[in-house]
Amino acid sequence: MTTYRLVVVNAGVSDPSSTKLLADRATARVVSLAESRDATIELTTIDLRELLPELAPAISSQHFGPGFKRAIDALQSADAVIAAAPVYKAGASGLFTSFFQVLDNDLLLGKPVILAATAGTARHALVVDEELRSLFAYLRTLVVPTSLFAATEDWSDKALTKRIDRAAFELMLLMESGFARAVKDESWGHYQHEYGSAGGTELGIDLSSDLMRLATGGSAKRTPLP
Amino acid sequence: MSFPMQFGIMSVSDITRDPISGNTPSEAERISGIVKIATKAEEVGLDVFAIGEHHNPPFFSSSPTTLLAHIAALTETLTVTTSTTLITTNDPVRIAEEYAMLQHLSGGRMDLMLGRGNTAPVYPWFGQDIRAGLPLALENYNLLHRLWREDVVDWEGEYRTPLQGFTSTPRPLDDVPPFVWHGSIRTPEIAEQAAFYGNGYFANNIFWPKGHYKRLIDFYRQRFEHYGHGTKKDAIIGVGGQAFIGKTSQAAKDQFRPYFDAAPVYGHGPSMEDFSDQTPLSVGSVQEVIDKTLTFQQSFGDYQRQLFLMDHAGMPLGMVLDQLELLGGEVVPVLRKELDARRDPESAVVPTHERLVAAKYGDAEPRQPRPNANRGDNVTGASPYQDTDAEFSAVYPA
Known part of the structure; x- marks a missing residue:
């Protein structure tokens, strides 16, 4: 039985947090899909809120505290990532983007990623595709075709569940393909x-x-x- | 006195507002202050004073050899050096000339550390481009190395005008080139170059956890041996560090915190406690600073030079001088004793001019180059000195 390491990065800061809820739903779907496909998921959750005190030195001095180091180690060995951000004022939260901006450019190379965002209004719907995708393209990750976005009204809409199922399935296929590992093993030297x-x-x-x-x-x- | 290992201080030459008094020293005050700091270093028993090189405010040290020659003239035992000399934006020909001159004037009490400089706008001021910083540094040193070892040099490189039949004057003191340290914290090519030439390797040991520096130090040791300069123990390693010493642990923390919190490099970032836990910074009592410094040897193995950053972030002159009293009077004597006791007798000793002369000549008299008479065309001569190999023939463009 194959074990995949899935790392969930949650930038929601409230409790309960709709961002965390969306990340959890996607995670649960990936976990159950894996079971049905004779695999298990080893799950690590990174709540970025807990890294807030370490964020200032990370940005100002590239100085990573113990929490950051644990997060980086988890991401380094991850087979796939679910990254979930709240949208504030037409952009992903500063905590979310800051976290990914201080990581090494090659930390997530080739890894499959589900991008998820939540917002208080549907007007923010394109933030995932227009903003987050380019950030994760820069990090040379493999973002699944289906983006997850949930505004207030989506929580009661079955379509969100469908999208979560689709994204989870896409992530599963990409993990199973061994793409990230093959890039690492066979083509790593061709990247900067x-x-x-x-x-x-x-x-x-x-x-x-x-x-x-x-x-x-x-x-x-x-x-x-x- | 000739110790196996040297202790000293390194200055960045920043002119920073004192966050407590609000006073920003003038350039004149800071420059006269640094001379007092350097002479104090000798007075309290330290071995080395190092100054950085910068070409933009708020730094004053654009011309290290002028400062160091002055300090050498005021001192008797102190070794003056740099932290670092810019091997990228300086013409290696000028480095060869200026530092050879410093070597003569200081009676051999000097060496230098080469670094690249990471301020992009500075490069074009000197006709260079930071994007080529690494090959520029490597090539420039390859030329500098020859200029100090060959009376007459032909050169064609990517980054400076060619040289035909060029003689860098004065020749090094006793015809023994100044010792060179290559400073680097994350560039394997620089460690490789240091190892290839059998030069020293210096890790600034300021910003990151020790493990970060250990990797390249180990790589340098291994390559030093590979290139046949001796065993890994013969490799010559310098390590930086920064300390603030108080009569008590709490006094040190209270006194230094305002300077740490406002420091241009790490201020407004990590807390002093976190930074101290995770990097080689020690802020504490004499014993705490000693204990932390001893861990460097545990991590890196025996090393030959320890430099502390002591005069930055706006600390007033009086405070720096007090720090030097504690460093030289109470910390370093214990470090010398402890590290001597732990030292492997086969480990390298720090190369001083006397040691390099002895290694080159044994009991024989050192070479003292004497120029040939002016023939009116000395700029094209292939045999500038009476004892220059007459076989050498410079290659000129057709």
């Missing part, structure tokens, strides 16, 4: 990394690179750089 990136795991040093050769004498002129 920095020493110590990918949450501190990217420690390979290519001794045969042009720059490494330049470190041992000569000039860049005789050692053409890419």
Whole structure:
């Protein structure tokens, strides 16, 4: 039986939180789908509210406290991610975007993601597709085709359940495909990394690179750089 | 006295408002203050004074060799060095000339640390581009290395005009090049270059947990051995750190907190307690600073130079001088004793000019280059000195 590691990032800050509720519903659907497909889900939930005290040093000094480190470790080893944000004033919450902006560019490379957002009005409906998708494209994740969005009226609409089912199924297929793992195993070197990136795991040093050769004498002129 | 390991201070040269008094020192005050700080370092028994290089306000240290030559003239045992000299925006020819001059004037009591500089707008002021920062640093050092070791250099590189039959003057003191440290915190290529040439490697050890620095230090040790300069124990490592020392733990925290909280680099971010827990910063009693500093050796192995950042974030001169009294008077003597006791006898000792001269010449007299008479065309000569290898022939463009 295969075990998949699913990490849920919830940026809802109230309790109860509709953002957390939406993330939970998507999670529950993924978990039950996995059971029906002879797999289990190992679940980690990151409530960003708890990281608020560590956010300021992370933004100002790239200095990660223990909570951030746990979150980064979980995301680094995740097979898939559900990321849920409340929408404030026509954009995903600052907590949500700040969190993902301080992560290494290659931390989530190739990982399947369900994007979810909640709002008090349907006017925010396109935030997921127009704003969050581009953030997660930059992080080179694989966002499922179905975005989840719930405004007040959606909670009593069966269509939301359908969309959750669709998104969960899409995420399941992408996890099963082993896409992220194959990228990591077979194509990792073709992406940009920095020493110590990918949450501190990217420690390979290519001794045969042009720059490494330049470190041992000569000039860049005789050692053409890419 | 010649210790196996040196202790000293490094200054960034920031001119920062004192958050308590509200006073911002003038450039004149800060520059005369730094000279007092450096001479105080020697007075309290420290071995090294290092100054940074910056070309924008609020920093004063645009011209490190001028400052360091002055300090060398006022001191007798202190080694003056940099933290860092910009190997990117400085022409390596000027570095070769200026630091060789400093080496002569200081009687060999100097070395230098090379760094890239991370302020993008500075690069174009000197005709460079930060996007090429790394290859620029690597190439520039490759040239600098030759300028100090070959009387006559032909050079064609990507980043500066070619040289034909060029002689960098004066030749290094006793024809022994100044020792070079390569400073880097996350660039394997710089550690590789330090290892390739058998130079020193310096980790600033300021912002991140120790484990972060350990990885590249270990890589440098391994490559140092790979290139045949000795074993991993022979590798030459410098480590930074920052401390604020109080008579008691609480006094230290109370005194330093306003400076920490307003510091340009980490202020308004992590709390002083969190930052101290997670990085090498120590704010505490003499014993606490000693204990924390001893953990560096546990993490990195024996190392040869320890520099502390002591005069930043607007701390007034009097406070810095008091800190140096505590550092030199109470902290470093214990560190010397403790680290000496723990030191593997096979570990490298810090390379001083005397040690480098002895290694090169043994009991023989060091070379003292004497120029050939002016022939009127000395700018094109391939044999500038009486003992320059006459076989050498410069290559000129056709």
